[in-house]
Amino acid sequence: MGRIAGWLIGTALAAAPTLSMAQELTVWDWKSGDPAAANYFAAVKTAFEAAHPGVTVNFVMQPHDQYYTLLGTALGSSSGPDVMLLHGGSQATSRAEALRPLNDMAEGFAGVADFTAGDKTIALPLTIQGFVVYYNKALYEAAGLDPSKPPQTWDELKAVCDAFKAQGTVPCFAMGNKEGFGGDFFLSSLAADLFTPEEQAQMATGDLPWTSPHMRTIAETWVQTSQDGWYPEGANATAKFMDEYEMFMRGEAANTIGLLSDVAHWKQFEEFLGPENVGVYVHPAPGTSDLRLPVSGGIGYAVNASSANADLAADLVKTLSAPEQAAIFAVDTGALPASTAVDTSALSSPTLGTILGLMNGPTSPLAHAVMAPTVMEEWHRQSQLLVSGETTVDDALARMEEIRLQAKSN
Incomplete structure (x- = not known):
């Protein structure tokens, strides 16, 4: 399938210099314990330690649901890891002051804008990320729907969900909102279609009113x-990762809003359901016929500015993001690599082919990813209260606007 046109442009990174000193580098992430990524982390450790005699790399996996709390505490006390994995958007840019600039290393990567604060690039992206709706073709056929024609408009999506509701066998969508992540994915999926470029820009700067x-x-x-x-009962008690997606893979829901890259995505779903049973489409939104793929920089590595070994840590980020290592991560996990030099021909699949076609069409940023952390946390809470009926849309939006204004003033 070759390299991803329009996304993977540029040149390979230079090899890291050899140092000979007894030192230790610590990397925090939430992925190094994942068996699917084991070869990648082993390759990084082997390559870097061979090029830097006397240096040991230690990967420390932190719990995903506590990751940014733990990281914020560590960075706030000028301690923490030498290198850290971050999501693109506000989870990275809000910590810019604590991170070393990597501008001189950023050429040849897609998604760099999502790891840039002002004129400061504070992480190198490893992947490209976004949202699509995956659907079970066998369940569509069982419900009397044409599995070759996924919904392209809001009315068509409503008709699909009406068909599953009438059948009464499985819900239209799997949904996990225990941490509020279901609300994130829904917001970004609809905002991609609904927001104008001006609104997307306002969202990124925290200037878009929640009452708009x-x-x-x-x-x-x-x-x-x-x-x-549309969703199963108990969505607020269901974890998105991975209870929602295991539900979908067991054939207990017809659709799910999943990722483009590395988990809860085309590769994982094809392995469970079979390539012939997995379909994909862009989530429609009410009141518009526009379909835009929500996509941004995925995850990337940053250097702690307070690290006593910041130069060495920057060299480690080069290895973590280098084409050879990124290729291993891409092939083993199904991630869409941000590095320009990674050949993606080994990622061939029917679903991926559709996704790459969508990436060449209209796209839009992930709206939720650029929220200030306090705003994102409040949306998580309000999205749960809205599902449970414990608040109204008016009250939820008023509260969100209050938190937005507070975040802007800080």
Whole structure:
């Protein structure tokens, strides 16, 4: 399938210099314990330690649901790891002051903008990330739907969910919102279609009011789809990773909003359901015929500015992001690599072919990823309250606007 046109452009990174000193580098992440990524982490450790005699690399996997709390505490006390894995967007840029600039290393990567604060690139992206809806073709056929024609408009999506509700066998969508992540994925999926470029820019700077018409449409639609029975009961008690996706892979839901890259994605779903049973489409939104793929920089590595070994840590980031290592991560996990020099021909699959076609069409940033951390945390809470009926759209949006203004003033 070759290199991803339009995304993977540039040149390979230079090899790291050899140092000979007894030193130790610590890397924090939430992935080094994943068996699917084991070859990648082993290759990084082997390559870096061979090029830097006397240096030991230690990968420390932190719990994903506590990761940024632990990291914030560590960085706030000028301690913590030498290198850290970050999501693109505000989870990276909000910590820019604590991170070493990597501008001189950033050429040849897609998604760098999502790891840039002002004129400072603070992490090198490893992957490209985004959201699509995956669907079970066998369940579509059983419900009397044409599995070769996924919904392209909001009315068509409503008809699909009405068909599954009438059948009564499985819910239309798997949903996990225990941590509020289901609300994140829904917001970004609809915002990609609804937001104008100006609104996307305002979202990125924290200037888009939550009381704006499109924000209201998203919140109202979130409530309405829940009330219409699109999701299984207990969504607020279901973890998105991986309970929601295991439900989908067991054939207990017809659709799920999943990732483009490395987990809860095409590769994992094809392995469980078979390539012939997995379909993919862009989530429609009410009131528009536009379909835009929500996509941004995925995950990337940053250097702790307080590290006593910051230069050495920057060399480690080069190895973590280098084409040879990124290729291993891509092939083993199904990630879409951000490095320009990674050959993606080994990632061939029917579903991936559709995704790459979508990437060549209209795209839009991941709206939730650019929220200030306090705003994101509040949306997690409000999205749960809206599903449970413990708040109204008016009250939820008013509270979100209050937190947005507080975040802007800080």
